[in-house]
Amino acid sequence: MPRPSVIETGELQVILDDIADRVAGMSERGKVAQYIPELASVDLNQFGIAVAPIDGAPVSAGNANTLFSIQSISKVFSLTEALQHVGATLWQRVGREPSGDPFNSIVQLEHERGIPRNPFINPGAIVVADVLLEDRSSDEAVNDVLNLCRTLAEDASIQVDKAVADSEMRTGSRNRALAHFMKAEGNLKAPVEDVLSLYFRQCSIAMSCRQLAVAGRYLAAAGQNPADASTVLSAQRARRVTALMMMCGSYDASGEFAFRVGLPAKSGVGGGILCIVPGIAAVTAWSPGLDAKGNSHLASIAFQELVRATGWSVFGPSV
Numbered sequence: 001m002p003r004p005s006v007i008e009t010g011e012l013q014v015i016l017d018d019i020a021d022r023v024a025g026m027s028e029r030g031k032v033a034q035y036i037p038e039l040a041s042v043d044l045n046q047f048g049i050a051v052a053p054i055d056g057a058p059v060s061a062g063n064a065n066t067l068f069s070i071q072s073i074s075k076v077f078s079l080t081e082a083l084q085h086v087g088a089t090l091w092q093r094v095g096r097e098p099s100g101d102p103f104n105s106i107v108q109l110e111h112e113r114g115i116p117r118n119p120f121i122n123p124g125a126i127v128v129a130d131v132l133l134e135d136r137s138s139d140e141a142v143n144d145v146l147n148l149c150r151t152l153a154e155d156a157s158i159q160v161d162k163a164v165a166d167s168e169m170r171t172g173s174r175n176r177a178l179a180h181f182m183k184a185e186g187n188l189k190a191p192v193e194d195v196l197s198l199y200f201r202q203c204s205i206a207m208s209c210r211q212l213a214v215a216g217r218y219l220a221a222a223g224q225n226p227a228d229a230s231t232v233l234s235a236q237r238a239r240r241v242t243a244l245m246m247m248c249g250s251y252d253a254s255g256e257f258a259f260r261v262g263l264p265a266k267s268g269v270g271g272g273i274l275c276i277v278p279g280i281a282a283v284t285a286w287s288p289g290l291d292a293k294g295n296s297h298l299a300s301i302a303f304q305e306l307v308r309a310t311g312w313s314v315f316g317p318s319v
């Protein structure tokens with residue numbers, strides 16, 4: 001099978017401009033997430049896309065420098081940290097299978113005795129947050145996740161959006177139910193409110209397409225941060241994180257995303273999608289309107305267009 005190939009900056013810019021132009025004219029834009037009040041007021045008419053090659057400067061189009069709530073995309077960075085801290089023992093507490101259920105589903109968790117299917121659904125990320133609290137307070141752990149994002153994005157200005165975090169803290173009854181159930185089953189060690197304080201704040205980190213694409217490059221570069229060749233994760237672990245993104249990163253639409261796009265992806269209800277093109281680049285597209293499964297409607301279309309134009313699907317180029 002032919003491998004994805006590098007595309008020269010000028011050509012990439014033309015492709016991204018063309019995608020941004022095309023989505024700007026689309027009238028169906030999805031709906032902003034309603035269940036987090038602070039996200040419900042985000043302007044639907046925004047779209048950005050940024051490609052961060054592992055060995056070149058980022059290329060972008062549209063609102064690529066606008067900050068948005070990274071939400072579940074933060075689960076990639078918290079998983080990375082948990083693997084750095086506890087390695088493979090993490091997998092005793094969280095699985096590695098797609099759930100086929102919505103990201104906040106309760107029913108599966110009861111059947112499976114409080115062991116979440118994977119680290120990218122809400123209960124899985126809540127367990128990962130608990131792992132990060134084994135030797136730290138939630139304030140320290142939030143700072144660690146933030147600092148990982150800042151280092152990888154090469155941007156010290158990245159912050160938690162406090163209004164979004166407060167909004168989630170006030171309205172997160174469903175996540176509280178998931179956390180208390182796992183506590184009852186013995187799969188949560190720290191107090192529920194400490195774990196949720198970390199989880200809600202990591203989800204509320206605000207980043208732009210450009211920052212997120214740069215931050216995701218280590219997963220395209222066998223676990224090494226291309227900025228300084230430091231090892232973020234071993235090559236094997238980076239490969240496994242991207243495998244989980246392919247199988248579980250778009251919730252119960254992961255199969256559909258693999259079918260249409262063919263790239264490991266992690267999406268968030270803020271409307272962002274981070275995709276990894278192994279050996280080539282990390283890419284983020286963002287538009288706040290979501291489809292029925294909670295994935296950005298226009299960002300999903302943008303990725304379909306991108307792989308059509310670049311041949312970057314890991315399953316081979318479009319013909």
Ligand code: DON
Nearest residue numbers: 071072103120121203268269
């Ligand atoms: O906990 C929540 O529901 C949100 N903070 C994150 C949801 C999201 O982005 C999709 N989750 N996998």
